[in-house]
Amino acid sequence: MASSCLVLLMLTALVASSSASTEWSTCNRMVDGPFLAKLARGACIASCIVQNCGSGDCENRGGRPTCVCNRCGNGGSTRCSEMLLLYLIILFVTFLVVRQWRMRQNLPKGPTPLPLIGNLPQIVYASMKTGGMAKGIQTFQKTYGKVFTLWLGPIPSVHIADYELAQEVMVKKGTKYADRYDVELFNIMRENRGVIVSNGQYWQEHRRFALHTLRNFGLGRNIMEQKIMDEFHKRFDDLEENRPKTGGKVEAHYLLDLLVGSIINQLLFSERFGKDKEEEFSEIKRMLSSTENIGVIEMGIPMWLMKTRFLKWRYDKIAAPTRRVLDFVGKHIDNKIQEVDKGNIELTEEGNDFVEAYLWRMKKDQKDGVEGSFDLFGLKVDLLDLWLAGQETTSTTLMWAVILLLNNPEVQEQVREELLKITENGNRDLSLNDKPVTPILNATIVEVQRLASILPVNLWRINKEDTVIDGQPVCAGVMLNAEISLIMADENNFKEPEKFNPSRYLNNEASDKHVVPFGLGKRACLGEAMARAELYLILGNILLRYRLKTEGTPPPAVSKNPHGIINHPHNCQFRRHASCRNSCVSDDLYKSVTHQGEKEVPHLTSLADMLCNRIVPWNLIEYFHSSKMNCQERDESCINAFKVAIQLGGSLGDIFKDQKITANVCRNILKCIE
Known part of the structure; x- marks a missing residue:
C-alpha cells in the first residue's frame, strides 16, 4: 500500500515538474531524453516531499544534474539518474505486487508469494528440510488442501493433489487441459517439436x-x-x-x-x-x-x-x-x-x-x-x-x-x-x-x-x-x-x-x-x-x-538427486546368489557347493547355478571328469553340486538332457555321488 502511495506521489510530482520554469537543459543533457529528464525531476520532487522538505529540483552541481531539497538542502550527493532508477524499480515492484494481488483473488489458496521471486524461498526451504522436492511440496498440501497455488517466480502454478479431483479435471475434462505450458528450458533446441512439449x-x-x-x-x-x-x-x-x-x-x-x-x-x-x-x-x-x-x-x-x-x-x-x-x-x-x-x-x-x-x-x-x-x-x-x-x-x-x-x-x-x-x-x-x-x-x-x-x-x-x-x-x-x-x-x-x-x-x-x-x-x-x-x-x-x-548393507532406498526432475536411486552391485530355481535349496547347501571354506570359487558358483538351471557346461564337466583325475581327487564342492542337481531334477537323465555324455563319465559321476 505504501508503494502505491509513493508511485501516486511521484506521478503528482511529475505533473508539477512539467509546469515549472526551471531550466531543463542540464537534465536533458545528462539524462537521456526530455521525457526521462522530466521523470527524473519528478522522482526528485517526490523524494523531497516524502522527506517533508516541501519540494526539490534538479540542480547542476559539478556538471551533473543532482537532486536537492529546497528546504533542507539534502540530496546533494544523489544524481537525478539514480533517483530515476530507484523509482523505476519501485514502480516495477509495485506493478508486480498489484498483479500478484489481483491474480491471487482468482486462484486457489497457497503461501503468500514475494514480488518477482514468488514462493521460491519457501519451496527451497521446504525441500531442504524434508529431503526432496516432492516431500517439500507435500508440506503445502497438508496446509492448504488438495488444490493449492505455488508461485515459481512471477508465474503461478496450480497443483492438484487428490486422485478423484485429478480424474475430474484431467480425464473427464481432459480436452480443456491437453496443452503443455511453455517451459522455455524444455524447448531449448526443440522449437516446440516432439511429442512431449509440443501443442x-x-x-x-x-x-x-x-x-x-x-x-x-x-x-x-x-x-x-x-x-x-x-x-x-x-x-x-x-x-x-x-x-x-x-x-x-x-x-x-x-x-x-x-x-x-x-x-x-x-x-x-x-x-x-x-x-x-x-x-x-x-x-x-x-x-x-x-x-x-x-x-x-x-x-x-x-x-x-x-x-x-x-x-x-x-x-x-x-x-x-x-x-x-x-x-x-x-x-x-x-x-x-x-x-x-x-x-x-x-x-x-x-x-x-x-x-x-x-x-x-x-x-x-x-x-x-x-x-x-x-x-x-x-x-x-x-x-x-x-x-x-x-x-x-x-x-x-x-x-x-x-x-x-x-x-x-x-x-x-x-x-x-x-x-x-x-x-x-x-x-x-x-x-x-x-x-x-x-x-x-x-x-x-x-x-x-x-x-x-x-x-x-x-x-x-x-x-x-x-x-x-x-x-x-x-x-x-x-x-x-x-x-x-x-x-x-x-x-x-x-x-x-x-x-x-x-x-x-x-x-x-x-x-x-x-x-x-x-x-x-x-x-x-x-x-x-x-x-x-x-x-x-x-x-x-x-x-x-x-x-x-548384496555384500554388506544394501544401499538406502532414497533418491540420490531429490531436487532433480527424475528421482534416481543409488547404484549398487548385487550378487546372483543361489540362482537354483527352487526355494527349498537352503543358503547353507548352496554355500557348500560354491565355497571352499569361506572363500567363494567363481567356477564352482557358475557350475552350481548352471546345474540348478538344468544347464550343464560341457567344458566344466570335461575338466572335472578328465582321465587325469580320479574320484578321490575331485573337489568335494563339485560332488555337492551334482547332489543338489539330483535333488532338484530327480534323475541324471533330467540333468543331462540333450547332452552327449559318455558312459564312462556317467559311471564316474555316479561312483563319486554314491
Whole structure:
C-alpha cells in the first residue's frame, strides 16, 4: 500500500515538474531524453516531499544534474539518474505486487508469494528440510488442501493433489487441459517439436503417428513380448559367459540401462546394443543423463534471465547435451537415408523401425503435395523424446525395484516362491499370459512404481480459460498440474505411504487405481503398454532365475538427486546368489557347493547355478571328469553340486538332457555321488 502511495506521489510530482520554469537543459543533457529528464525531476520532487522538505529540483552541481531539497538542502550527493532508477524499480515492484494481488483473488489458496521471486524461498526451504522436492511440496498440501497455488517466480502454478479431483479435471475434462505450458528450458533446441512439449495439431499428429507405429511393431501384442525376451536372453547369456571373471557380481544400473536401451533402440533404429556397440550406448546414456540435470525450480526461470551473464553457464550446461543428442540421432538418420538411396532398404508404411516408418510418411506427404509437419528435424526431436520416455523411466523403475527388494528380502522370497510355483520350478520363462496368476509380483511392481515416484513434479499443463476447481476459481493462462507424486503418497488412500508394502493391494487396504505413474488424461505416457510389459517380464524373469543379494548393507532406498526432475536411486552391485530355481535349496547347501571354506570359487558358483538351471557346461564337466583325475581327487564342492542337481531334477537323465555324455563319465559321476 505504501508503494502505491509513493508511485501516486511521484506521478503528482511529475505533473508539477512539467509546469515549472526551471531550466531543463542540464537534465536533458545528462539524462537521456526530455521525457526521462522530466521523470527524473519528478522522482526528485517526490523524494523531497516524502522527506517533508516541501519540494526539490534538479540542480547542476559539478556538471551533473543532482537532486536537492529546497528546504533542507539534502540530496546533494544523489544524481537525478539514480533517483530515476530507484523509482523505476519501485514502480516495477509495485506493478508486480498489484498483479500478484489481483491474480491471487482468482486462484486457489497457497503461501503468500514475494514480488518477482514468488514462493521460491519457501519451496527451497521446504525441500531442504524434508529431503526432496516432492516431500517439500507435500508440506503445502497438508496446509492448504488438495488444490493449492505455488508461485515459481512471477508465474503461478496450480497443483492438484487428490486422485478423484485429478480424474475430474484431467480425464473427464481432459480436452480443456491437453496443452503443455511453455517451459522455455524444455524447448531449448526443440522449437516446440516432439511429442512431449509440443501443442495443438502438431502434437496430435505426431502422438497419433507414434502410437500407430508402435502398435504396428507389436506394442501390447505377443510380438513385443518376444522382442523383450529375446533381448533378455541375449543379455543374460553374456552375463553367464562372464561369470567366471566377475564372480557373479552384477552392476545393476548398467545392466538394466543396457537391457532397456537395447529394446527401445531396436524399435527406433532396428539395432541392438551388442558387445560392439556398448560404448555407443554409454555415450548416449551420458548425453541423456546430462539433459536431466534441470532442477524443478529452474523450469520457472525465464529464458532471458537464463541467458544473462550470471546464469549463462547453467544455460549452456543444459543446452549442450540436447544439441549432442540431436546430432547423434541425426547421424543415424543420415545412415538410414543412404541405405534407402542405395536400394538396400525399401520404405513401407509399417516399416522395420520408427525411422523407416517416419521417412515413408515424409515421402508420402511429398508425393501427395501435402505441406505436413513431418520433416527431418521433427524426426530428430521425436526420437529424442521417445528415447527419454522409453528408456530412462523404465530402467529407473527397474533399478528402484532392485534396491527395494534388496532392502526387503522377505518380499523377494514371496515373489520367487510364486513364480517358481506357476513355472514348474522354473522350467519355462515367465510370460505376460501369467499375469492373472501372479498377484504378488503384480502388487510388488505397483508398489515399486508408487514408492519410486520417479517424476517428483509433472510437466505442467496450461489452463486456457477461466474455470473453477474444487469450488476455487482458477484464472486463464496459469500453469496447472495433477501431481502424481502427491496422489501416490496420499495418506487417505495409502496407510503409512512411506513404507514398501505390496501386501496393501492384496488385502484390499489400498487400490492400485490410485497408483498412476504414467500420468492422467490426454498427456498420459504413450508407451505405457510397452513399459508395463518390460517391467513385468524383466523383473519377473530376473527373480525367477536369481535370488538377489548384496555384500554388506544394501544401499538406502532414497533418491540420490531429490531436487532433480527424475528421482534416481543409488547404484549398487548385487550378487546372483543361489540362482537354483527352487526355494527349498537352503543358503547353507548352496554355500557348500560354491565355497571352499569361506572363500567363494567363481567356477564352482557358475557350475552350481548352471546345474540348478538344468544347464550343464560341457567344458566344466570335461575338466572335472578328465582321465587325469580320479574320484578321490575331485573337489568335494563339485560332488555337492551334482547332489543338489539330483535333488532338484530327480534323475541324471533330467540333468543331462540333450547332452552327449559318455558312459564312462556317467559311471564316474555316479561312483563319486554314491
